[in-house]
Amino acid sequence: MNTILIIVVIFYLLTTALLGYIGYRQTKSTADYLLAGRKVHPVVMAISYGATFISTSAIIGFGGAAAVYGMGVLWLTVLNIFIGIFIAFAIFGKRTRKMGHNLDAHTFPEFIGKRFQSPFLQWASGLLIFVAMPLYAGAVIIGGAQFITETLHINYEMALLCFVSIVALYVVMGGLKGVMYTDAFQGTIMFIGMALLLIFTYVKLGGVIKAHEALTALKPEAVKIFGAMGHQGWTSMPQAGSVFWWQLVSTVVMGVGIGVLAQPQLIVRFMTVKSNREINRAVLIGGVFIFMMTGVAFIVGALTNVYFHKTLGKIAIVAVSKKTDSIIPLFINSAMPQWFTAVFMVTLLAAAMSTLSSQFHTMGSAFGRDFLEYGMKIKTKSTILTTKIAMLFAICISALLAYVLPNFFEQGTAIIAVGTAIFFGLCAAAFLPLYFGALYIKATTRQSAIACFVSGAMVSAFWIFFVHIKESKPLGICKALFGVDSLASSVLLQNIDPIIVSLPVSILVTIIVSMMTKAPDKDHLQSVFSGVITKV
Amino acid sequence: MILGLEGAGVIAAYLGAIISVLVCIIYGIVNWNKSGENESKQIEEEIQWEKKETLQEMSGVKK
Numbered sequence: 175m176n177t178i179l180i181i182v183v184i185f186y187l188l189t190t191a192l193l194g195y196i197g198y199r200q201t202k203s204t205a206d207y208l209l210a211g212r213k214v215h216p217v218v219m220a221i222s223y224g225a226t227f228i229s230t231s232a233i234i235g236f237g238g239a240a241a242v243y244g245m246g247v248l249w250l251t252v253l254n255i256f257i258g259i260f261i262a263f264a265i266f267g268k269r270t271r272k273m274g275h276n277l278d279a280h281t282f283p284e285f286i287g288k289r290f291q292s293p294f295l296q297w298a299s300g301l302l303i304f305v306a307m308p309l310y311a312g313a314v315i316i317g318g319a320q321f322i323t324e325t326l327h328i329n330y331e332m333a334l335l336c337f338v339s340i341v342a343l344y345v346v347m348g349g350l351k352g353v354m355y356t357d358a359f360q361g362t363i364m365f366i367g368m369a370l371l372l373i374f375t376y377v378k379l380g381g382v383i384k385a386h387e388a389l390t391a392l393k394p395e396a397v398k399i400f401g402a403m404g405h406q407g408w409t410s411m412p413q414a415g416s417v418f419w420w421q422l423v424s425t426v427v428m429g430v431g432i433g434v435l436a437q438p439q440l441i442v443r444f445m446t447v448k449s450n451r452e453i454n455r456a457v458l459i460g461g462v463f464i465f466m467m468t469g470v471a472f473i474v475g476a477l478t479n480v481y482f483h484k485t486l487g488k489i490a491i492v493a494v495s496k497k498t499d500s501i502i503p504l505f506i507n508s509a510m511p512q513w514f515t516a517v518f519m520v521t522l523l524a525a526a527m528s529t530l531s532s533q534f535h536t537m538g539s540a541f542g543r544d545f546l547e548y549g550m551k552i553k554t555k556s557t558i559l560t561t562k563i564a565m566l567f568a569i570c571i572s573a574l575l576a577y578v579l580p581n582f583f584e585q586g587t588a589i590i591a592v593g594t595a596i597f598f599g600l601c602a603a604a605f606l607p608l609y610f611g612a613l614y615i616k617a618t619t620r621q622s623a624i625a626c627f628v629s630g631a632m633v634s635a636f637w638i639f640f641v642h643i644k645e646s647k648p649l650g651i652c653k654a655l656f657g658v659d660s661l662a663s664s665v666l667l668q669n670i671d672p673i674i675v676s677l678p679v680s681i682l683v684t685i686i687v688s689m690m691t692k693a694p695d696k697d698h699l700q701s702v703f704s705g706v707i708t709k710v
Numbered sequence: 711m712i713l714g715l716e717g718a719g720v721i722a723a724y725l726g727a728i729i730s731v732l733v734c735i736i737y738g739i740v741n742w743n744k745s746g747e748n749e750s751k752q753i754e755e756e757i758q759w760e761k762k763e764t765l766q767e768m769s770g771v772k773k
Contacts, residue, residue: 245715248723255730264737386714393716410717454741461734469727 179325179516186363186520187340190356190527194344197352204557207349208280208539209446214354216452220459222354223443225361225528227258227434228467230317231590233368233525236468238498240475241490243422244396244408245389247476251469253431259460262435267444267453269613272706274445280557281536282438283544285445286605289612289702290623291695297549299605302631303438303540306600308568311533312575313593318526319576324503325519331577338573341527345534346562346569350446353531360524365466367521372470374510379480388480395479395489408476417669424671433598433673436605439536471502478505485509499590537572538565592645595671596638603630603676607684615688616699622687630680637672644669 201207214222240247270285279285283303287296315338322333344352379385386409393407404416412418434440447453478501482493485508494500506518542564546552554560579589608626611618638645639652640661646652647659660668715721 245720246717246723248720248727252723252726252730255727255734260730260734260737383714387711388714390711390714390716407716409715409720411719451741451744454744455738457734457741458738461731461738465727465731469731 178513179519182516182520183523186523189359190340190344193355193359194348194352197344197348197350197355200351201349201558204280206351207558207561208543209442210350210354212446213448214446214452216447216455217459218354218358219443219447219452220456221361221365221463222357222528222532223440223456224259224460224463224467225357225364225525226439226443226532227254227437227464227529228364228525229314229529229594230321230522230526231313231594232468233471233522234317234321234499234502235591237471237475238490238501240472241478241501242400242498243412243418244405244410245472245476246411246422247472248469249423250431251465251472254434254464254468255461257431258434259464260457262440263444263453263457263460266435266441266609266613267456268450269706270441270444271447271450271453273613273702276702276704276706279445281539281544282441282605283540284548285441286608286612286623287544287548290608290618290620291698292620292624293548295608295620295624295627297545299438299627300540300544300549302600302604302627304537304545304568306597307533307537307540308572308575309589309593310597311530311537311568311572312579313590314526314530314533315572315576316580317590318523318530320580321519321522321526330580334573334576337526338569338576341530342534342566342569345531346538346565349558350442350535353535354446356531357528360528361463363524364521364528365463367518367524368466368470370514371474371506371510371518372466374514375474375477375481378509379477385477385480388484389477392479392483392489395483399489399491408479417665420666420669424669424674432606432677433602436601436609437598438540438601438605439532441609442536442539474505475502478502481505481509533572534565534569537568538562541565541568589648592648595645599638599672599676600631600634602673603634603680605630606677607681611684611688616703617688617693618684619688619691619694621691622684625687626680626684629683630676633676633679634672637675641668641675642670642672645672 200211203211205212236247236250273279273289274285277285277288279288281300283296283299286299287293315334318337319330319334322328322337323330326333344356348355376382376385379388390407390409393410396405396407399405400418404413404418406413412422444453447456478490482488482490482505486493490501490505491498494504506515510518538561542561543557546564547557547560552560554563604627607630608618608623611623611626639649640646640656643660643662652661653659662668712721713724715724
């Protein structure tokens with residue numbers, strides 16, 4: 175097994191290095207470095223988008239969550255595909271591409287800054303990304319490094335150093351071309367790995383319907399353990415209004431499902447293709463890709479209960495002593511052929527690297543181009559050099575967080591979910607209303623966009639630090655200041671995701687301020703919307 | 711019980727995920743060659759843009 179694993183890993187790393195090198199050789203201008211030359215093939219764009227979107231925690235963490243909540247988590251897949259791909263590409267993507275073109279924008283902060291003629295919006299959103307993203311990137315690094323530690327039996331520090339250095343090298347040198355080429359390769363591995371996992375699981379459990387029926391038959395086990403929290407079996411939704419229902423609906427489904435629309439590292443992908451035809455084609459590939467990622471992880475995650483009950487007489491969460499992140503790895507190790515363990519290990523490595531590479535790139539461009547160059551007017555020989563320096567700085571902070579944080583959190587896994595949720599929640603509330611307004615509502619004013627950004631970021635931060643117990647408790651700031659884990663006394667309120675509160679607030683603020691302030695300049699709007707309102 | 715799944719919410723989620731994929735596939739196929747009609751104009755725009763960018767980079771001027 176070890177020999178197979180070593181061969182597969184070496185092949186994987188060499189191919190990644192080669193693609194990173196090709197990206198480096200083909201990078202000549204700022205547009206190459208920040209937007210991959212704007213002529214990316216739709217297949218590469220779609221897979222790169224999907225591979226960035228899906229990290230190891232989406233497979234391991236949410237797969238483990240499906241083993242607890244059941245197949246109701248598949249609503250997240252529906253949202254991932256329908257909102258994260260279809261709406262994102264067809265509704266947001268096409269306009270973003272054309273408008274980005276009209277505005278000569280190279281990054282998401284630059285896009286909104288120029289659209290609303292607000293340098294503040296550009297540098298402030300660059301700064302927000304730079305402040306909030308290292309924790310998210312740190313979370314991905316922790317997930318990846320812990321996984322390497324367990325699989326290759328090396329120490330955590332060594333795993334972290336190797337993992338970060340390899341990704342940093344091809345991102346800093348190859349820019350977005352390096353990122354997208356390697357993403358496409360890594361995404362292909364992820365696709366094959368997850369397709370095999372789905373087939374093997376269903377075959378192992380006697381076919382699709384038989385496997386589902388066996389899971390349905392385990393209902394008494396679920397009710398026995400989680401019944402008080404509202405669980406009604408793994409093939410039914412939790413009882414409406416129960417704690418499990420709120421956790422499932424608000425955090426899992428709404429929190430991540432809608433949050434994806436406002437992710438700067440994903441939005442920039444739309445500006446990398448040359449026409450809307452490429453985006454049409456990318457919808458097909460992206461939809462299938464995401465289904466094979468989250469859909470498979472959730473179906474397999476829930477079905478692990480059948481396997482563990484058959485073989486160990488226990489349900490999944492009991493089999494792993496409550497460590498949900500261990501459910502999928504334990505299932506792979508015990509139920510799958512040995513050679514597949516090696517393939518799956520590389521699948522997870524690819525998932526972590528593809529997400530991390532885009533995070534590094536986005537942090538570097540946000541801090542370098544948007545904050546330092548446009549905001550602070552600090553310039554070097556070229557935008558590429560400024561971005562590279564900023565990127566290295568952001569990489570060091572992320573790596574440092576990944577090194578330090580596991581010491582403060584139990585098993586280090588809590589912080590993975592926290593880092594991801596904070597970034598998704600912040601981006602959704604701070605950016606989504608103004609991004610939609612930028613694309614579709616000409617009456618959205620500069621002041622309303624700024625108000626949206628400030629109110630969304632502040633309400634999100636307040637809810638994250640002081641109310642939503644999943645974040646406020648591990649972060650500990652609420653406890654330090656007020657002596658309690660959450661300012662909310664009701665258990666239900668403590669479990670409501672920040673996005674449920676902050677997004678309506680920022681939407682409302684955007685609308686009200688737009689109505690109260692002077693309409694934007696007509697000539698500017700004309701140049702921004704030039705060629706945008708065409709048939710799709 | 712459909713497909714061996716019990717609750718209506720989960721059946722809808724399972725089928726909803728498959729239907730969402732099918733919508734993406736059909737959309738992609740139907741629009742495979744659409745919106746590429748202005749390609750010559752877009753290429754022209756790109757060339758102009760690249761020229762502008764190269765000039766900016768050569769002269770070290772940033773906007």
